[in-house]
Structure formats: C-alpha cells, structure tokens
Amino acid sequence: MTSNKQTNQEYKQFAKQRETKRPILKNCIRAFLVGGLICTFGQLISTFYIHFFHFTEQNVGNPTVATLIFFTMLLTGFGLYDKLAQFAGAGSAVPVTGFGNAVISAAIEHRAEGFVLGVGGNMFKLAGSVILFGVFSAFVIALIKTLLIQWGVL
Template identity: 60%
Template sequence: MAADSKLKKDYLNQIKGFQPRTPYISNCIKAFLVGGLICTIGQVIQNFFIHFFNFTKDTAASPTIATLVLISALLTGFGVYDKIGQFAGAGSAIPVTGFANSMTSAALEHRSEGIVLGIATNMFKLAGSVIVFGVVAAYVIGVVRYCIKLFFF
C-alpha cells in the first residue's frame, strides 16, 4: 500500500512540469472587470428607468432585472454570452444574468425534444434548485436578522 502511495507521488511530481500553470491573478482581474461591467450596465439601466420613466429606486428594480434577464437570454441565444463566460469565468456568473444564461442554454440544448418535455422540463430543472436554495437562504437570513433584532435591539 505504501508503494502505491509513493508511486502516485512520483508520478504527480513528474507530470507537474508538463501541466500548464493556472493564471489565478489574471483570471481574478478578468472576472472582476467583467462582473463589474455587468453590474455597471445594470446600474445604467436602472438610472434610465428612474430618469425617463420617473420610477423610484425601489420601483425601478424589477424592470431593471427583467431587462438584464432579456439581454442575457438574447446574448446566450446568439452565442455571445458563452464567449463572455469563457473570457471572464466567474465574472459572468452574476446571479441574474448567469441564471438567465443557464436557463436559456438548457432550453436551447433540449429544444429538439419539444416545448414541454424538452425546453420547459430541462430549463426548470435548474430553476427549481435555484428557487429552493433562494427561499431557504432567505428564511435563514430572516431568522438570523430577527434573532439579532430580538437580542441586541
């Protein structure tokens, strides 16, 4: 058993020189810049709704999110969002646009199976888990906030 472990270690040491190094710093910078750009675009859209449609900051939030989802779905359909994702990595996984990209990708992938059994079924497999996680996380945060208010204020 010890010989297997030593053999594995020797093998891993030998192949290290042939493996490409992961550019962590440049990946982080790209993710930060693209994620920031997506958020900036969202802010510009929100300011547009506030300025031209006389929304308040609170009432402009819903149409802003809907617009970001629409833009993300269109970019996914045209194949642009995948290129952004390849370049930016985690920076393209901003919750709203990344979620829309995931759902649209699933719908496009399974469109040959039909609208109900292909698109709707597979598209909402991802949505269901995200919604469940969101509801559970909101509940936990609400309970924590309630306890903090109860005990400290």
Template identity: 45%
Template structure:
C-alpha cells in the same frame, strides 16, 4: 505498467499549464464591473423616464435578465463567459445564462422532458439554497426582533 500516485501527479503537472490567475481575476473584475455599470446606467435612464428608484432598479433587473437570456440564445454570452469567467457568471445575467443554456441544449428532447425538465438543472440548486437561506435569515431576524 503501474503508475503510483506520485508519478501520476508529476505527469499531470508537466502536462497541465498553469492558469494565469491574476489575468483571470482582472478580466472577471472588469467584466462583472461592466455588467454592474450597465445595470446602474439602466436604472438611471429609467429614472429619467419618470420611474421611482425602486421601480427603476426592478426594470433594470428585468432588462438585464432579458439581455442575459437573449445573448445566451445568440451564443454570445457563452463566448463572453469563456474569457470573463466568474465576472460574467456572478451577476444576475449569469443566472439567466444558467437557466437558458440547459434549455437550449435539451430542447431537442421535447418541451416537457427536454426543455422543461432540464431548464433548472444548473439554476435549481441556486434557487433552493437561496430561498432556504433567505427563510433562515428571515427567521433569525424575526427572533431578534422579539427580544
């Protein structure tokens, strides 16, 4: 039985439920905001312990990366991401999740060909394009400072 593209599209529309876009956006906003609030609270706490603002924000960043990786290892962050969507994937904790998840998945293939080779399969392109964009931005800024 040959199915045309139009018929296939109609069948797919019938079988595919509509996504609750507003609900997903609210969850993402609240989750991302909560993660950022925790990060700001950590910065404030580190400042109370005597760290300067820059050092406190660096310590909070390191703590958030650790917590993201740790919760990924406990399979808690993946459950959070299932409901929160981009709200949990965009902050720095999402980057930690993107590094740890493939490492956990491929650890059975060994430390070099499994864990080491696959660890940056998701996060690698983010690093490449992020670093490239920062270099280009730096060059543009340097050129404008010359004039």
C-alpha cells in the same frame, strides 16, 4: 494498498508538472472588469427607469433584473454570451446575467427533446440549485434577523 497510494501521489506530482498554469491574477482582473461593466450597464438601466418611468430606488431592482435577463437571453441565443464567458469567467457568471444564461442555454440545448420533458425538465437543471440555495439562505438570514429584532439586539 500502500503502493497504490504511492503511485497515486506520483501521478499527481507528474500531472502537476505537466499542467499548464492557470493565470489566476489575469483571470481575476478580467472577471473584475467585465463583471463591473455588466453592473455599470445595470446601473444605467435602473437610472433610465428612475428618470423615465414611475420607479423609485426602492423598487427599480425588479425591472432592472428583468431587463438584464432579457438582454442575456438575446446574447445567449446569438451565441455571444459563450464568448464573453470564455473571456471573463466568473465576471460573467456572478451577476444575474450568469443565472439567466444558465437557464436559457439549458432550454435551448434540450429543445429537441420536446417542450415538457425537454425544455421543462431541463431548464432549471443548473439554475435550480441557485434558486434552492438562494431561497434557503434567505430563509435562514430572515430567521436570524427576526430573532435578533425580537430580542432587541438590532
């Protein structure tokens, strides 16, 4: 058992030496820039909706998100979003476009297995956890806020 542990450690060290180093700072800068660009584009869309349609700053969020996901759908379908994700990493995953990409790419991938078991069953394989934890954390936060308001803290 002890020798096993030792070889394990040795192997880890060996692997660490051979591994190519990840350029963390560079990745961060790329993610920051591309994520920021996506958000600037989103801001442009909401400004457009405010100026030309009947949306206020309060409720312009919903159509903006829908439009962004629509554009992601097109980019994913034409295979452009993969390239963007390769370059930007988290920058393309954190905005809502990353969520759209997770849903749509899964839907495209499993299309061959049929609409019910393929697309329907696999569409939310990755995005399902996002929805689950999103809804659950929103529930917890709302609970905390309600309690704080009830107690008169907020």
